[in-house]
Amino acid sequence: MPETTQIVINTSPLIALVAAWGDLIRLEPLYEKVWVPFEVCQEISRGGTSQLAVPEFDQATWLHKQATALAISPFLLNALDLGEASVIQLALDQNITTVCIDEAVGRRVARLNGLTLTGSVGILLKAKQRDPSLSVKAAIDNMLSRKIRLSETVINIALRQAGELD
Numbered sequence: 001m002p003e004t005t006q007i008v009i010n011t012s013p014l015i016a017l018v019a020a021w022g023d024l025i026r027l028e029p030l031y032e033k034v035w036v037p038f039e040v041c042q043e044i045s046r047g048g049t050s051q052l053a054v055p056e057f058d059q060a061t062w063l064h065k066q067a068t069a070l071a072i073s074p075f076l077l078n079a080l081d082l083g084e085a086s087v088i089q090l091a092l093d094q095n096i097t098t099v100c101i102d103e104a105v106g107r108r109v110a111r112l113n114g115l116t117l118t119g120s121v122g123i124l125l126k127a128k129q130r131d132p133s134l135s136v137k138a139a140i141d142n143m144l145s146r147k148i149r150l151s152e153t154v155i156n157i158a159l160r161q162a163g164e165l166d
Contacts, residue, residue: 004116005032008091009100011043011083016102016120018053019146020139024060026127035096037086038066052146066090079109091115121150121158128162136162 014036017027027034036044047054057063070093076085084106091099091110098116100123101107107117118126121140128134136158143150159165 004098004118006035006094006096007031007033007098007100007118008035008037008087008094008096009040010087010102010106011040012102013100013120013123014040014044014057015053016143016148017123018056019143019148020120020124021142023056024063026131026134027123028060028062030123030126030130033064034062035064035090035094036066037083037090038069039072039082039086041065043083076109080106084109088113088115120148121154125158125161135164137164 072089102119
């Protein structure tokens with residue numbers, strides 16, 4: 001399988017990666033371009049009650065943040081939340097084959113549209129391949145302590161793949 005050089009990323013993985021690492025710096029070398037749809041930029045900027053990831057997202061000037069809203073297909077808008085729909089639409093519009101979505105329904109719809117998937121934990125594993133000194137376990141612990149939800153199955157698979165299962 002050829003190396004993925006571009007990716008479109010959703011809100012939840014961006015927040016999860018900031019929770020894991022404290023910033024987005026480790027994401028930059030993993031892809032030539034990381035695209036962020038306008039709709040995702042808006043979701044991040046609103047920040048919710050915790051404002052988690054807002055300053056880190058603003059500082060990541062290397063992200064390809066889209067400045068205008070997308071014309072999103074009615075099917076995607078009816079099936080998904082705005083962020084997931086915009087990620088899939090931007091990938092389809094730009095012929096980008098890989099998206100980063102954590103939510104199950106969004107992943108299913110992305111697959112139905114012929115896209116390749118990764119999620120926040122997949123990004124952690126990719127970063128670990130690039131830099132074996134990184135601890136996936138520590139990153140996952142940080143995510144959990146910041147209220148990022150991960151299933152025990154996902155955690156165990158990730159730790160096994162990272163060679164960090166106790």
